[in-house]
Amino acid sequence: MIIKEAKCININIPPRKKVLRTTPGWNTNAIRSRQIARYPEFTRVDLKGDRPGQTDKGWVKVTAEDGTYGLGQFAHGQLGAPLINYFISPLIEGRDVFAIELINDLIWRSNEEFQGGIATAAQSGIDLALWDLKGKLLEKPVYELIGGPSRKSLELYATGDDIEWMKELGFKRFKISNPFYYEEGSEGIALLEHHVASCRDRAGENAELMINPVMSFNTDIALRVAERLKPYNLRWFEEPLPPWNLDGYIELKQAISWTAIATGEHNYGRKSFQQLISKRAVDILQPDIEWSGGLSEVLKIYTYAEAAGIETIPHTGANSPWGQHFGIAMPETSMGEWFLDTDIGEPVGNNLLPGVSAPINGTILPSDAPGFGLEIPEDWIVDWNYKNQKRKIY
Numbered sequence: 001m002i003i004k005e006a007k008c009i010n011i012n013i014p015p016r017k018k019v020l021r022t023t024p025g026w027n028t029n030a031i032r033s034r035q036i037a038r039y040p041e042f043t044r045v046d047l048k049g050d051r052p053g054q055t056d057k058g059w060v061k062v063t064a065e066d067g068t069y070g071l072g073q074f075a076h077g078q079l080g081a082p083l084i085n086y087f088i089s090p091l092i093e094g095r096d097v098f099a100i101e102l103i104n105d106l107i108w109r110s111n112e113e114f115q116g117g118i119a120t121a122a123q124s125g126i127d128l129a130l131w132d133l134k135g136k137l138l139e140k141p142v143y144e145l146i147g148g149p150s151r152k153s154l155e156l157y158a159t160g161d162d163i164e165w166m167k168e169l170g171f172k173r174f175k176i177s178n179p180f181y182y183e184e185g186s187e188g189i190a191l192l193e194h195h196v197a198s199c200r201d202r203a204g205e206n207a208e209l210m211i212n213p214v215m216s217f218n219t220d221i222a223l224r225v226a227e228r229l230k231p232y233n234l235r236w237f238e239e240p241l242p243p244w245n246l247d248g249y250i251e252l253k254q255a256i257s258w259t260a261i262a263t264g265e266h267n268y269g270r271k272s273f274q275q276l277i278s279k280r281a282v283d284i285l286q287p288d289i290e291w292s293g294g295l296s297e298v299l300k301i302y303t304y305a306e307a308a309g310i311e312t313i314p315h316t317g318a319n320s321p322w323g324q325h326f327g328i329a330m331p332e333t334s335m336g337e338w339f340l341d342t343d344i345g346e347p348v349g350n351n352l353l354p355g356v357s358a359p360i361n362g363t364i365l366p367s368d369a370p371g372f373g374l375e376i377p378e379d380w381i382v383d384w385n386y387k388n389q390k391r392k393i394y
């Protein structure tokens with residue numbers, strides 16, 4: 001069976017049902033810092049530290065010669081679409097649909113000069129569409145194709161600051177936001193401590209609690225934060241530094257024994273993760289399946305990590321069918337991340353695509369339908385359209 005066509009597409013998702021009596025959740029209100037938050041116009045509450053275009057995702061459709069197709073998603077859609085349509089498609093059309101390793105190797109080698117970031121995200125979309133297609137052609141769920149299941153359901157942790165709401169939904173583990181950027185120094189640390197203390201109090205003494213600074217610190221501030229937060233018994237300290245600061249991660253890992261260091265959502269490809277592993281720079285790896293090269297790449301990262309005694313818990317894994325299939329299949333992945341982006345009072349998973357499972361009582365189980373189990377109606381699938389970025393940001 002050969003690939004007839006591989007292209008970037010979009011999915012026209014109808015507006016979701018309005019739910020009455022909701023209260024805006026943390027995702028609307030939290031000040032979340034990230035690297036660009038050094039500039040005050042990007043820390044505004046309504047922008048959540050975003051930059052223009054940040055949340056656009058793209059889709060890939062790979063169609064086999066018999067008309068069966070697979071779908072995959074990737075980050076930075078507007079930027080990755082030309083790579084898919086002009087560089088990757090001509091490289092892979094006409095090849096064996098099951099030759100996923102060969103296709104990935106061709107893409108890595110062909111995109112040598114673009115590797116990392118957008119190119120690796122675009123490759124993720126292709127890889128996921130190929131796995132979806134393989135599952136459909138073999139009539140098996142992807143988690144079976146990769147050796148699962150290894151558990152009956154996947155335990156979740158919830159990301160967000162609405163602790164009471166998350167508890168009500170059945171979650172028992174929580175990852176909270178960070179409100180400051182390193183230039184704010186002592187004042188910022190005090191603000192963060194106040195936030196963590198309040199969340200620890202609401203979560204309960206023994207609940208798993210993590211913080212997520214999203215690259216907002218330098219090594220000095222990260223060490224001071226870790227020291228200050230010692231009494232709050234955090235399960236992990238996530239991505240305090242940008243991914244290029246490998247020496248900083250090594251320093252943190254050697255200095256901090258009371259909480260685990262987690263990172264990886266902004267690392268791309270197994271070679272970047274191999275450095276984190278070989279330098280013993282982290283305790284938990286968090287590749288994003290839509291950013292770091294796709295399911296094939298994250299399976300390799302998992303294997304390197306497992307052999308080194310390091311756990312892999314993919315970034316926002318449980319919100320996507322790919323992360324759900326990965327988490328159900330891989331024995332050393334003890335939990336999945338559920339990024340809580342619905343409002344308080346809204347059913348959890350209200351914004352999911354058809355065929356994608358929602359959490360039940362803090363656990364998740366993906367569909368056992370072929371491929372990733374997506375049930376996207378044919379008429380939602382449309383050609384990719386480039387959009388003009390017109391949002392005024394400050």
Ligand SMILES: [Mg+2]
Nearest residue numbers: 212238239265
């Ligand atoms: Mg994170």
